[in-house]
Amino acid sequence: MAGDMTEGGAREKLKLVFTGHVDHGKSTVIGRLLFDAGSLNDGAVAKVRRIAAETGQPFEFAHLLDAFEEEQKQGITIDTTQLQFRTEKRDYVIIDAPGHKEFLKNMISGASDAEAAFLVVDAERGVEEQSRRHAHMLSLLGIRQIGLVVNKMDLVRYDRKVFESVGREASECLAGLGLEINSRIPLSGLKGENVVRPSTRMPWHRGPTLAGALDGLKKSTSPAGRGLRLPLQAVYKFDDRRILAGRVESGRVKIGDRVLISPGRKTATVTSLAAWLDKDLKDEASAGESVGLMINEEFFHRRGDVVSLEDDPPLISDRIKASVFWMGRTPLKPRGRYKLKLASAEVEAEISEIDNLIDSSTLALAPKPARVGFNEVAQVEIRLQRPLALDLFSRHQGTGRFVLVDGHDVAGGGIVTWAEERSDIKFGFVHGELKARCEIFEEYYYNVDEMSVSKAAPERPLYTLGDRVPLTGASYRYPELFDIVIFRDRMAVLVRDGRVAGMLPLGEYSYQGAPLVNGRGFGVLVRSQDDWLKARADFEALTPANESELARRWLDFNTYRRIVIGGNDFQI
Amino acid sequence: MNHLQSLEAHSVFILREAYAKLGRLGLLWSIGKDSTVLLWLAKKAFFGHCPFPFIHVDTSYKIPEMIVYRDKVVADLGLELIVHQNKEALAAGMSPGNGRLVCCKALKTDALNSMTKTHGFDGLIVGVRRDEEGSRSKERVFSERNSSDEWDYTNQPPELWGQFKTDFPKGHHVRVHPLLQWSEIDIWRYIDAEKIPVIDLYFAKDGRRYRSLGCAPCTGRIRSEATTVPQIIEELSATTVSERAGRAQDQEDAYAMQKLRKDGYM
Ligand SMILES: Nc1nc2c(ncn2[C@@H]2O[C@H](COP(=O)(O)OP(=O)(O)O)[C@@H](O)[C@H]2O)c(=O)[nH]1
Numbered sequence: 001m002a003g004d005m006t007e008g009g010a011r012e013k014l015k016l017v018f019t020g021h022v023d024h025g026k027s028t029v030i031g032r033l034l035f036d037a038g039s040l041n042d043g044a045v046a047k048v049r050r051i052a053a054e055t056g057q058p059f060e061f062a063h064l065l066d067a068f069e070e071e072q073k074q075g076i077t078i079d080t081t082q083l084q085f086r087t088e089k090r091d092y093v094i095i096d097a098p099g100h101k102e103f104l105k106n107m108i109s110g111a112s113d114a115e116a117a118f119l120v121v122d123a124e125r126g127v128e129e130q131s132r133r134h135a136h137m138l139s140l141l142g143i144r145q146i147g148l149v150v151n152k153m154d155l156v157r158y159d160r161k162v163f164e165s166v167g168r169e170a171s172e173c174l175a176g177l178g179l180e181i182n183s184r185i186p187l188s189g190l191k192g193e194n195v196v197r198p199s200t201r202m203p204w205h206r207g208p209t210l211a212g213a214l215d216g217l218k219k220s221t222s223p224a225g226r227g228l229r230l231p232l233q234a235v236y237k238f239d240d241r242r243i244l245a246g247r248v249e250s251g252r253v254k255i256g257d258r259v260l261i262s263p264g265r266k267t268a269t270v271t272s273l274a275a276w277l278d279k280d281l282k283d284e285a286s287a288g289e290s291v292g293l294m295i296n297e298e299f300f301h302r303r304g305d306v307v308s309l310e311d312d313p314p315l316i317s318d319r320i321k322a323s324v325f326w327m328g329r330t331p332l333k334p335r336g337r338y339k340l341k342l343a344s345a346e347v348e349a350e351i352s353e354i355d356n357l358i359d360s361s362t363l364a365l366a367p368k369p370a371r372v373g374f375n376e377v378a379q380v381e382i383r384l385q386r387p388l389a390l391d392l393f394s395r396h397q398g399t400g401r402f403v404l405v406d407g408h409d410v411a412g413g414g415i416v417t418w419a420e421e422r423s424d425i426k427f428g429f430v431h432g433e434l435k436a437r438c439e440i441f442e443e444y445y446y447n448v449d450e451m452s453v454s455k456a457a458p459e460r461p462l463y464t465l466g467d468r469v470p471l472t473g474a475s476y477r478y479p480e481l482f483d484i485v486i487f488r489d490r491m492a493v494l495v496r497d498g499r500v501a502g503m504l505p506l507g508e509y510s511y512q513g514a515p516l517v518n519g520r521g522f523g524v525l526v527r528s529q530d531d532w533l534k535a536r537a538d539f540e541a542l543t544p545a546n547e548s549e550l551a552r553r554w555l556d557f558n559t560y561r562r563i564v565i566g567g568n569d570f571q572i
Numbered sequence: 573m574n575h576l577q578s579l580e581a582h583s584v585f586i587l588r589e590a591y592a593k594l595g596r597l598g599l600l601w602s603i604g605k606d607s608t609v610l611l612w613l614a615k616k617a618f619f620g621h622c623p624f625p626f627i628h629v630d631t632s633y634k635i636p637e638m639i640v641y642r643d644k645v646v647a648d649l650g651l652e653l654i655v656h657q658n659k660e661a662l663a664a665g666m667s668p669g670n671g672r673l674v675c676c677k678a679l680k681t682d683a684l685n686s687m688t689k690t691h692g693f694d695g696l697i698v699g700v701r702r703d704e705e706g707s708r709s710k711e712r713v714f715s716e717r718n719s720s721d722e723w724d725y726t727n728q729p730p731e732l733w734g735q736f737k738t739d740f741p742k743g744h745h746v747r748v749h750p751l752l753q754w755s756e757i758d759i760w761r762y763i764d765a766e767k768i769p770v771i772d773l774y775f776a777k778d779g780r781r782y783r784s785l786g787c788a789p790c791t792g793r794i795r796s797e798a799t800t801v802p803q804i805i806e807e808l809s810a811t812t813v814s815e816r817a818g819r820a821q822d823q824e825d826a827y828a829m830q831k832l833r834k835d836g837y838m
Binding site for chain 1: 573578580581582584585589591592615616617618619621623702729730731733734735737739740741
C-alpha cells in the first residue's frame with residue numbers, strides 16, 4: 001500500500017444502512033438528514049415544495065428522498081441506491097433498498113459490508129414485525145455497530161418516558177439476537193429535531209444528534225486486534241519469488257512472524273512482504289490490506305488455504321452448522337448439493353439436515369422444514385467434500401461466513417455457528433477416493449487421578465485394502481471377520497481374516513451376517529438386513545438431542561471394548 | 573488505512589479474484605486516466621507483472637496523441653497489447669457522419685464484441701466507475717454478459733462479502749469492474765499520490781483541457797486553467813458538485829414527477 005498518501009487528500013468514507021418497519025419514517029429521517037446536511041441540491045427541494053403547495057399536501061421529506069432515488073435510477077429498475085453525503089468529519093454512503101418486497105436480497109447485496117446500521121422505530125408504535133426481521137438480518141450480516149433512532153417524538157410530546165420504554169423494548173429484541181445498541185437518539189424527522197440540529201424540545205437528551213452519532217462511529221468493524229486470518233487468493237511464481245497473495249481479513253502480520261497455514265497445518269516464518277514499488281515495501285500489514293507474503297518454506301500451498309499465527313489457528317472441519325438466508329429461485333432442500341464458497345476456498349457441499357426454519361420476525365423455530373424458500377432463514381447442517389480452514393462467525397467474520405452457489409447463481413449466504421473440529425483426521429481407512437475416519441483402534445484409558453477418559457492414537461494411522469489391522473489392543477478385541485459401519489463419513493469397511501478386504505459407501509452396503517462395529521468400536525445390534533436399514537436411517541437422523549436414545553437402542557458397549565484404568569504415571 | 577488505500581486494496585483483491593477464477597482474461601485499456609489507474613493497480617496486484625494482455629479497441633478516430641502515448645507506455649512497461657478495429661465497418665466508410673450512435677456502436681461496441689469472441693475471452697477487465705452515469709451505478713463487480721453480449725440488469729446476482737459470481741454457462745463472459753467504487757476525484761487523487769504518468773491531453777493548453785478522452789471528432793475540451801494534477805483536483809472539487817447537480821436536475825424533472833404522481837399527488 002502506498003505509504004505517502006496524504007490523509008488530507010483522501011477523506012474517510014463510511015458505509016451505513018437504515019432499516020425499519022414500513023411507515024416508521026425511515027425515508028423521512030434520511031431525507032431530513034440529507035437536507036439538513038446540505039447534501040441535496042436546491043432544485044430538488046424547490047420542486048418537491050412546489051408540488052406539495054400545488055396539490056395542497058404537506059411537504060414530505062420522504063418524497064425528497066424518492067426524488068433523489070428516482071434521479072439515480074434514470075428509468076432502470078434498481079435494487080439498491082447509494083446516497084452520498086458528508087459532514088465536517090467524513091463522507092458517508094447510505095445504502096437504501098427501496099421497496100419492501102425483495103428487501104432481504106436487496107439489503108444484503110447493498111449492506112453486506114456496511115459498517116453501521118440504524119434501526120428506525122416509531123415512538124408511538126414501538127418495535128414491530130419488520131423491525132425484528134431487519135434486526136435479525138443485521139445480526140446475520142455481522143453488523144455490530146447499531147444505532148437506535150426513535151422517530152416521531154413530536155407525536156408523543158417529546159416525552160422522555162416513551163423514549164426510554166421504546167429503547168428498552170428495542171434493546172431486549174436486539175439482545176435476543178446477540179446485538180447491542182451503541183447509541184440511542186430520540187428525534188423527529190418531520191420537525192428536524194435532533195437530526196442535525198440539537199433539539200430544544202428534548203433538553204433531557206444528553207446524547208448526540210443523529211449526525212453527531214454518525215460522526216461518533218468507529219471506522220473499522222474488523223478490528224486489527226483480532227487474530228490474523230489471511231485467506232490465500234493465489235500463490236504466484238511470476239519470477240524467482242514465490243508469493244502468497246491474499247487480503248488480510250483480520251489481525252495483522254509482520255516480518256518474522258511464525259505462521260500456520262491451514263488446513264495443511266504447516267508452519268513457516270514470514271521473510272518479507274512483497275511489493276512492486278519500493279515505496280510500498282513494509283514490515284507489517286493489517287486487516288483490509290491486499291498483501292503478498294513470502295515465507296521460508298516451500299510447502300505446497302494453494303488458493304483457499306488460510307494463514308494464521310501459529311498459536312491461534314482456525315478450525316479445520318468438513319461438518320458445520322450454519323444459519324443460512326436463502327435468495328435462490330429454487331428452494332433449499334435437504335440433501336441438496338451446492339458449491340460452498342468461504343473466503344477464497346470453494347468446495348462441494350451437501351445439506352445433510354435442515355434443523356429449523358427461523359421466523360425472522362418472532363425468531364420462533366419450526367423444526368425440520370421440507371424446504372427453505374426465497375427470503376427465508378434456516379439453521380442447517382452442511383457436509384463439505386473436504387475439510388476447510390474456517391472459523392465460527394462469532395470469532396472471525398471473514399472466515400466464518402460463506403455463500404452457497406446453486407447452479408451458476410449465488411443463492412444463499414450463511415454464517416458458521418458450529419463446526420466439528422477435524423484436524424485429527426489422520427486415522428482411518430482410505431481406498432482410492434474413498435475415505436473414512438475411525439477410532440476403533442484407539443486405546444481408551446481411565447485416568448484415576450484426573451477422573452477422565454483419555455484416548456491414545458494407534459501407531460499406524462491409515463489402513464488401506466489388504467492391510468492387516470491390529471485386532472487386539474489393551475482396551476479392545478475384535479474378531480477376525482467383522483464389518484465397520486462409519487456413520488459420520490457414510491462408509492463401510494469389511495474386515496476378513498484380520499485384513500481390510502473392502503470399502504464402500506454405506507448406501508451400497510448390505511448386511512451379510514458379519515458382526516457390526518461402529519467407528520468408535522462399539523457393537524451395533526443388527527441381526528438382519530431389515531435391522532440394518534432401520535439402524536442406518538436412525539443414525540442418519542442423529543442429532544445431539546436423540547444421540548443417547550439411539551445409543552441405547554442400537555449400541556453394545558461391552559463386547560469389544562473395555563476401559564483400562566491408569567494413573568498419572570501410567571505410560572501409554 | 574485511508575480512503576484511497578482501501579480503494580486500492582479492494583481493487584487489487586478484485587483483480588486477483590478475476591485472475592484466479594476466470595479463464596482467458598484481458599484488460600480493456602482506453603488510454604484514459606481510469607484504465608491507466610487500472611494498469612497501475614494490475615502491476616501492484618501481480619507484483620510488477622501483468623499476466624494478461626491489454627486490449628485497445630481502436631476506432632481509428634482517436635486523438636493522435638493517444639496512439640503515440642499508447643505505444644510508448646506499451647514499450648516502457650513491456651505490455652502485451654492487442655489492438656482491434658472493426659475493419660469491415662471502416663472499409664465501408666463508417667464515421668461519425670453516419671450518426672454518432674451508429675458510429676459508436678459499429679466501431680466500439682461491435683468491435684469489442686467481435687474481439688471478445690475472436691480471442692475467446694472469458695473475462696474482460698474494464699475501468700468503469702459507478703459515478704460516471706446512471707446505468708453504471710447499477711453494475712456489479714463481476715457482471716455477466718450472455719452469448720449475445722447482453723446485460724440483464726433486472727436480474728443481477730447478489731454480491732456479498734467479496735464473493736462474486738464466478739460460475740457461468742458456456743459462451744457467456746464476464747465484465748470485471750475493479751474501479752466501480754471509485755469516483756472521478758478519487759482517480760485524480762490516486763494519480764497524484766502515486767505519481768502515475770498520464771497523457772498530457774488532460775492538462776490545459778490555451779485555456780482548455782480534456783476531461784475525458786475519446787474520439788477526436790466527438791470529444792470536446794472543457795474550459796480550464798489546470799495544468800497539474802493538484803490543479804485538476806482543485807478544479808473538480810469546486811466544479812463537480814454543481815456540474816452533477818445540473819445534470820441530475822434534467823433527469824429529476826421527468827422522474828421525480830412520475831414518482832410523486834405514483835404516490836397519489838394528482
Ligand atoms: N409526526 C411525524 N410524522 C412522521 C415523522 N417521520 C415520518 N413521519 C410520517 O410517517 C409516514 C411514513 O414516513 P416514511 O418516511 O415514508 O416511512 P418509511 O416507510 O419508514 O420510509 C409519513 O407520512 C411521514 O410524514 C415524524 O418525525 N413525525
